[in-house]
Amino acid sequence: xxxxxxxxxxxxxxxxxxxxxxxxxxxxxxxxxxxxxxxxxxxxxxxxxxxxxxxxxxxxxxxxxxxxxxxxxxxxxxxxxxxxxxxxxxxxxxxxxxxxxxxxxxxxxxxxxxxxxxxxxxxxxxxxxxxxxxxxxxxxxxxxxx
Amino acid sequence: xxxxxxxxxxxxxxxxxxxxxxxxxxxxxxxxxxxxxxxxxxxxxxxxxxxxxxxxxxxxxxxxxxxxxxxxxxxxxxxxxxxxxxxxxxxxxxxxxxxxxxxxxxxxxxxxxxxxxxxxxxxxxxxxxxxxxxxxxxxxxxxxxxxxxxxxxxxxxxxxxxxxxxxxxxxxxxxxxxxxxxxxxxxxxxxxxxxxxxx
Numbered sequence: 001x002x003x004x005x006x007x008x009x010x011x012x013x014x015x016x017x018x019x020x021x022x023x024x025x026x027x028x029x030x031x032x033x034x035x036x037x038x039x040x041x042x043x044x045x046x047x048x049x050x051x052x053x054x055x056x057x058x059x060x061x062x063x064x065x066x067x068x069x070x071x072x073x074x075x076x077x078x079x080x081x082x083x084x085x086x087x088x089x090x091x092x093x094x095x096x097x098x099x100x101x102x103x104x105x106x107x108x109x110x111x112x113x114x115x116x117x118x119x120x121x122x123x124x125x126x127x128x129x130x131x132x133x134x135x136x137x138x139x140x141x142x143x144x145x146x
Numbered sequence: 147x148x149x150x151x152x153x154x155x156x157x158x159x160x161x162x163x164x165x166x167x168x169x170x171x172x173x174x175x176x177x178x179x180x181x182x183x184x185x186x187x188x189x190x191x192x193x194x195x196x197x198x199x200x201x202x203x204x205x206x207x208x209x210x211x212x213x214x215x216x217x218x219x220x221x222x223x224x225x226x227x228x229x230x231x232x233x234x235x236x237x238x239x240x241x242x243x244x245x246x247x248x249x250x251x252x253x254x255x256x257x258x259x260x261x262x263x264x265x266x267x268x269x270x271x272x273x274x275x276x277x278x279x280x281x282x283x284x285x286x287x288x289x290x291x292x293x294x295x296x297x298x299x300x301x302x303x304x305x306x307x308x309x310x311x312x313x314x315x316x317x318x319x320x321x322x323x324x325x326x327x328x329x330x331x332x333x334x335x336x337x338x339x340x341x342x343x344x345x
Contacts, residue, residue: 019230019327020230021233021234023233040222081241085222085223085226086219087219087220087223088216088219089216089323101223101326103222103223103226103227104226105230107241112240112241113238113240113241114239114241117226117230117233118230119230119326119327121223121323121324121326121327122323122324
């Protein structure tokens with residue numbers, strides 16, 4: 001029985017894939033259109049955009065943002081800006097193991113404040129799709145969708 | 147069963163082994179610091195000794211150059227984790243691009259004009275610092291961007307934008323890279339008691 005409990009604890013630890021935090025005083029129902037600034041990985045950028053669309057957000061992809069770009073974002077009705085980063089690590093001594101860390105952060109386009117952040121640290125590269133989707137799923141849903 | 151107990155104990159000990167040293171300036175009221183900007187942490191590669199670098203590396207220099215982007219990416223992931231920890235502890239974290247508009251060179255000391263610009267845009271404090279990675283004893287592989295490391299260290303400082311004074315400093319000498327979130331929270335928690343006490 002004790003072994004079973006220990007096993008369960010290990011299983012639970014292994015199941016924690018993503019870490020996220022939502023700023024509590026933010027009304028996410030107002031976040032409808034998100035600008036995604038291209039990450040250092042195009043694959044991760046595309047997966048994130050797809051997950052956001054499936055989550056019900058309107059998404060536009062941006063190469064990068066400048067101060068004038070920020071003004072145009074507001075003109076385009078963009079409510080939030082999402083940045084992301086990935087870091088890949090490989091171990092090749094015994095067998096090839098590819099792992100990736102992904103970090104996403106969303107800022108309010110009006111006041112520049114960080115309103116949501118999530119990461120997944122050193123997870124199997126083959127699970128990047130699932131992990132990004134899990135991260136995006138922690139963004140509170142806007143009302144009346146899905 | 148005995149083995150399981152020892153394994154469990156080792157696991158618990160390893161989780162609790164992140165050591166953070168910090169200093170908080172005693173005469174600063176941290177409850178007035180709300181809006182902070184974090185500068186991307188300067189990435190560094192720490193080499194303990196030349197013998198720790200594997201001999202099959204084509205040249206030490208090329209290995210370092212090839213690994214630069216990897217260390218940069220890792221630095222970005224940690225910077226984001228610290229931003230998340232700051233948000234969790236009630237700070238308003240301001241977008242870095244906003245800082246870039248006000249500061250010419252993020253890695254060098256602020257000029258008086260830059261400091262005033264930050265204050266007038268409502269930023270109370272700036273956090274900056276360094277992250278160092280420790281290549282494993284097996285060292286680098288001279289294969290472009292492939293680098294093997296499992297440990298890192300972190301040092302952070304907070305400057306009061308209103309006075310230009312250093313008001314907080316913390317460092318963590320060694321942790322596993324999987325523990326990024328735990329390290330970030332532990333480091334930021336060295337400020338929290340002062341804020342919660344309204345000091």
